[in-house]
Amino acid sequence: MKPVQFDYVRPRTVEDACGILAGDMDARVLAGGQTLVPMLAMRLSRPSVLVDITRIEALRGITLTDDTVEIGAVTRQAAALASEVIRDEVPLLAKALRHVGHPPTRSRGTVGGSVAHGDPSAEIPLVMTVLGAGIVFTDDDGEEEAFEPADFFIGPMLTSAPMGGLLSRLVFSRRGSAPTGTGFREIASRRSDYAFASAGAQVVLKADGTCAEALLGIGSVGDTPVAVDVAGLSGTRLTDRDIRGAVAEALEDLETVDDLHATARYRKRAAARLAELALTEARDDALEQAG
Amino acid sequence: MKTELTVNGRTHVVEIEPRTTLLDVLRDGLGLTATHAGCEHGVCGACTVLVDGEAVRSCLILGVQADGLDIRTVEGLTSGDGTLDIVQDAFCETHGLQCGYCTSGMILAAHALLRVNATPDEEDIREAISGNICRCTGYQQIVEAIALAAERMRTSNVLGAGEVVK
């Protein structure tokens, strides 16, 4: 299990990296390498050159603006998990990051790498889908192009990443001051495996304790993570019955796939169960904040 | 490609083919065979080393990527004169191993944990080694070893006992 021969470059700027990528169809970006290197080892990926972007300072770090949290693409997952800014401002992402791989893969794996790979069972893309976070690419002229998750994740390991562009940062909205509860659940054979089904939820409460906004997303069951419409929960008190009803209705047409480890119909039931659990967790979290 | 590797405090300038993993560089290039190949695709954890103090799979880093990073292997835990460090000794005390093949990775995963958590509970320990597969022990004696090492570090009067990786 040794990779094919390739070249390796370590540019210091986004422009240099984009220039190399634009000039060679078989060039591949290397970030944390936690997914790419196994594919190299199995010779499933056969690049001409690897462009290591992890030393580009502009791509690293977590920045707080007036209304967003921006995460540089090569920020390590472990750093994101340890970030107080993310914990306070994007709590759903903080919860999901605990489920990403193991400590030794999180210490190298990058937040951007997980998004660029586009695995339908990956946690970070699911969170982005739930929250409608922005995915920003930069090209060699420094031009930026932003994508919505729904437009970006188009199939299993398939994204609409622009040719010659580099994923530079992810943009999340900061949570508001109203009680904002989050829930993240997934199920797999082993805790750290690719999930059979996963669910992320966020609810915001009004001052009277009713639901102002409810967001839900399902991952791992189909070609891409999907945002699921549970807007019907707005105005309710998010009782167990409300949640169960909304989930049942929202997931009725959910498309799921069969594979070696789980049947499609299992995935469908599991998605609903996890959705209920995630929404319930989010509600309880919000209620606790509301006191 | 010329690469500067700092391994166990010593800096080596080595010529590395880009496709060679850090695991193979350590074993074949530097003769540091305490780091073992298990799956070569990042699942089993046998090849775990410390990079800047954190546990990392050396089969998932190319040697050229390790340029300038601080790498530690089991060979760097002691001076090689037959003395063991606290974690190693704890593994012996509880028999936290059998065939020894996953042991280097387990010990380094334990170091990575104990560096940031002096009082790990069982769940912390199990999480810290969850990326390291052991087929011999069923993990229990490993968990006991790491708990014992943590206890000994906390109670040791030896200067720097808690800073096992210097």
Added chain:
Amino acid sequence: MTDPGRRFVSTNRRVREDRRFVAGAGRYVADLDIPGTLHVALVASTAPAAKILGIDTTEALAMEGVVDVLTGEELSAGVAPLMNGLDTPRVRRFPLTVGQIRYAGEWVAAVVATSRALAEDAAEKVRVRTEPLPFVIDAETALGPDAPPVHPEHGSNLLLDKTFDWGPVADDFAAAEDRLSLRVTWGRNATVPIETFGVIARWNPWDEMLDVWASIQMPKYADQIARALKLPGNAVRVHYDVDVGGSYGVKRGIKHTVLVSYLARKLGRPVRLIEDRLENMRAGDAQGPERIFDIDVAFDRDGTVRSMKMRALDNAGAYAGRAPFQLGKPIGAIVGPYRIGSVQYRAMSVTTNKAVQEAVRGFGQAPTNYAIETMMDRIAAHLGMDRLELRRRNLIRADEFPYTIPSGSTYDSGDYHTVIDKVLAHADYAALTAERDRLRAEGLCAGIGIAACLEPSGGNSSFEPLLNENNRTSTWMEGSRVIIDALGGVTVTIHTTSSGQGHETLAATVVGEELGIDPDRIRVTRPDSLSSLPGNSPVGSRMAIMLGGAAARAARDLKRQLVAIGAHAMGIDPSEASYEAGTITAPDGRAVGWDELVDIGHRRFHDLPPGTNPGLAASFIQQVPTGVALPEDGKVQMYPCYSFEFHLVLMAFDPVLAKPEIRRYVIGHDCGTVINPHIVRGMTLGGIAHGIGAALLEEFTYDDGGQLMTQSFLDYLMPSSHEVPSVEIVHHCTPSPLTEFGQKGSGESGYLGAPAAISGAVQDALSPWGVTVDKLPLRMSTISDTIADAETAA
């Protein structure tokens, strides 16, 4: 646990091997740096069955670093076929296939280059032209008259079909008040060590010597290499001082070894093949049993089990090898720990287009135990009886030992009822049951699993002559040598490799016990195979009994020599002298110490008793305590010693998500006298972890196209520290009357009953719906879908 009369045996001493391993100083085969070594990569077939029309190596041979490309055509002309356990001479197997591909991943050619990466580069350029052939994956399909034969020359896919009738089966069935039938399936899994198999061979043409270093755990390895390469036995030297990174049965890379040995001779350079994980999974020929059990059982309404008919159909994969013998070992404990008066057993092994099966921990006993224990649960359910009560009623009682079972083996000792009582008391069974019911009331599925089973130990090989009449094996000996050097140091030798079992600690402990010397002062070495006494490697839970026996007996011989020397020096009869901790004492208090004894033994022939050889050395070759006879009427004494284990598990899971979680795991374990408690505990805990994998996670799954879908660790799922719970062990000790210290085997403990217990817990959890899942591994989606179907049906 310590016997007051013993100083070292059964005490909690550190395991001496651990020091080098924690220091990263183990010496595994891939660590060896032999100058000039060439590397092998394999060309693997992509089709499950195909005729090979041609192999074009031109492009590969022209590539950088490539030294040779070997095909099966050339290799098979130079070596003999690999050993075949059964009498199936037309099922021939070579390291590289000849003419026909029989499973996806099978080795078609080997590329030799100056580095592994270059060898892999060139392996991609070997062009294999093939013509597809029909293939068969499923064992039952393979039995059909229209099934494509994997070996057309053999005539069918049936390798073995042997029916044994032990006792009055028909009469017992006719007389029994009730009966039932069941089918359970054991999925194809294996122990999958974290170190893959590896081997290095070096040929020295001036000495005409083949040196082999390998990650091996295999009986008669050197003999098999010599036979295959048509070399004299003393031209093969296997180096046993190689640490093996886990095996649990499967490290038997004879095909790898023959391949690199041939290449080493041909090329005049050392050659190494270290499997990568893909090679290991798909073509390491190290997948385990895959077995369908069909059982009819006859019993009375009070729960007394009278007779059992068991058919075991095993999917051997593409070649015979030694794997079909795994249907044979369970004959030695075919009734488990129960008094079942008669048994019919039909053992069937078929070839299919899957990878070759190899020995796995327990050698077929774990699947059989799973079948027997599931049967016991079904009888209890059928009769509406408590599962424990049913077992208690049928268990062999302590006063019945030695107990001979219908298939001819005599169980040495045991006290099964007491072990069970101790476990139930420890776990507070009533509270455990209440906890299960509380979990159910919370809406969870919850169940208690129990399994009572045996670990036959002592590694006899009587199943060989039983299943193959041309095989006349009636010994499976193990040797050890103990010497005291001229400075008084004691050295013990082990004549095999070890893969984590702590044999050095074992040997030092028993020799220390015999000689009354601190085991830490005893050196343990591993000579190469040409300097070794005969042995059969650590298989079949045998080393505590066999190596422990050999080392103890050699040490006792030395002690006898020391006593004779000391007595002679004091002018007394040896029978009057006493030995303690290396000093010989006369009744009147005079004594001769260790240094003096050593000095006499090594330097002063004139002070030796008449007729005594100088030098202090002793060897002993231990015969299996009970292994003397060949089978008669399909009956034979199988293993000498029988350890007992009783598992009690509480599991719970959400009925939709169906991820079985172990809430409590208690095991009662009786393996007689424990030599080193740390080691036995580790074996048991590790065995349970393997059992959890077999029951819930691990399977070599092939798709309809004959492709292995679980080639990587992303799909072949082994339990991590999250999936294996803390386990409580309840000890009991019923010494074996047959062994030196009363020890029995423990190398397979835990694994032999865990799958049965875990399955039992899941079935108990499903019982409110009246459904079962009868195939391991118990996949989450299968459990959940089964519940959903039951709810739809209701």
